Amino acid sequence: MLRLMHVEDDEDIREVAKMALEFSGQFEIIQCPSGEEAIERAPEFKPEVLLLDVMMPGMSGPTTLQHLRKIDGLQDTPAIFMTARAQPSEIEELKAQSALTVVVKPFDPITLGDQIMAALRG
């Protein structure tokens, strides 16, 4: 089981994603409603994969990732962004910020776990 940290401000999406990832049976999940909370809890949880929403009030996904990268052991942790802004230029911009890939919303909950695993395998 991979330790996955999911950061998402929308409570409903958190709920759907949690059920989808549990349904895939491949992850131990921790969810945070904000970047600040993710930074606080990451050292203890030691995530092996990060799943970050991009547009969040307060700290955005990319800014959260920048802070997480400063935490010991998370410098190279695979990170995946989730976004509802699907312009190719926006996706390329996100990939350039040391993210493994970008999942576009709305995502398919049934295949979400497999998509993440496929991205991790490269």
Next chain:
Amino acid sequence: MKRMHANHEISSYTSKMLMDIAALDQHAMIQITDLQARIIEVNDCLLSATGFSNSELIGQSASSLYHDRDRPMAFEIRDKILAGLAWTGEMRLMRKDGSVMWTQATIVPRRDSEGALVGAISIRSDISESKFADHHNDLTTTLHKLSDEVYMIDSDTFSFTYMNEAAMRRAKTNESGYDNWNLRKLFSDQEFDGFVQRIAPLLDGKTDQVHYDAVLFNVPYELRLQLYKAPAGKRIIVAILRDKTEQAEIERVRAELLATISHELRTPMTSIKGAMGLLLSNAAGELPEKARGMLSIAYRNADRLVMIINDILDIEKIAAGQMDFDMQVMPLVVVVEEAIAANEQFANRFDVSVSLVEADRDAAASFDFGRTLQVLTNLLSNAAKFSPPGGRVEVVMKRVKDRMRISVRDFGEGIDEAAQASIFERFTQAASGSRRGVASTGLGLNIARAIMDEQNGSIDFVSRLGEGSTFFVEFPLVKVGSIYDTDERDGDKQVEGA
């Protein structure tokens, strides 16, 4: 004594007359014609002003010097001369170099010693400068109130000859303030060299208008440059500058609005579709059959809503010129195979098989991979939707002259002739589409056409009722020495939700 006095008077009068003629000869163009209006003598002043030599004019018809539009005046002049009257008026003459000279002419009858009419003498002065000034005034009166900034610049000296009110407001000057202004001094060397390069095709006569965007003095402008050939032979660059600050702001707000709508609509759809998808897959336990049926309807329509949102956003992006295109030269077969693979599951839902019956692995074109995939996906999903259960869809790559045609053929009902004319219009669907409970927005083909247009390609179809339809796209082929690495492209793919 009386006779001596009379001779002296005559001599004095003759002398004065000769001096007057000499003075006239210096400052006026004089031409003497015979009774057939052929030139028999011209003075140096006329030769110098027109650029012709004496031998080029002698024997020619006087009207051969006239501007085309002023040729009819020759009849009027002839009538006056034959009636023994003088003619006075303004007339355009053509110089040897093709330029126009405005003249003020007086043409009087010429008689021999016995008083018989033998021809005419014309005396002209060059009034081009004052004509140009009049013309310039007419033009500038119209331009003066335009909201765009208008500048006129002498193409030889680069000095400003005119600014309209908007231009003077921008430059914080008035009508007497820019007399000594020169573009060389206002522009940096780099800006000036750039401007000279821009106007070169205008001055060479290769084009009649130059149009480009530039930031000048920290203001984003749309520039239109035209060459105005003034009557006096001067060449004036007319520069019309439109301040794009407001337009740029409108475009920025529109882009922001699109992004916001995209985010605000997709976020709740993520929860709605996600929750329903999980329920349908029994993630929350087995559903009663009736509940599953109702939930399937809701899920299908949520799916449709997402498609509509995506399509409307695409339409908006195309209309605003904000759709990104990452054009790269690569083999077309890569995107064809990717599209077939991506649509396999969808085709399976309709019990339809899709096969690439003819592939051209060498054909390369310049295209945006993602957008072309979107077009082919649209054609393949339409073909699957409109195929009978157990049917097949055939994909063929074929060279047509210097273009590559990718055809998607189905063996469904075909499209009736009435519907064919509007198939690429918005919100158009072939009638049988909804019969199978298939989500469709009626925007897909309209978007596909816009995408193909942006890529210098084309899209079309042939269809016969009862036999099926073939939709095809065409790309101009590009010859390449080496084509990109397929594996690298695959590694670049994004993970997308369904």
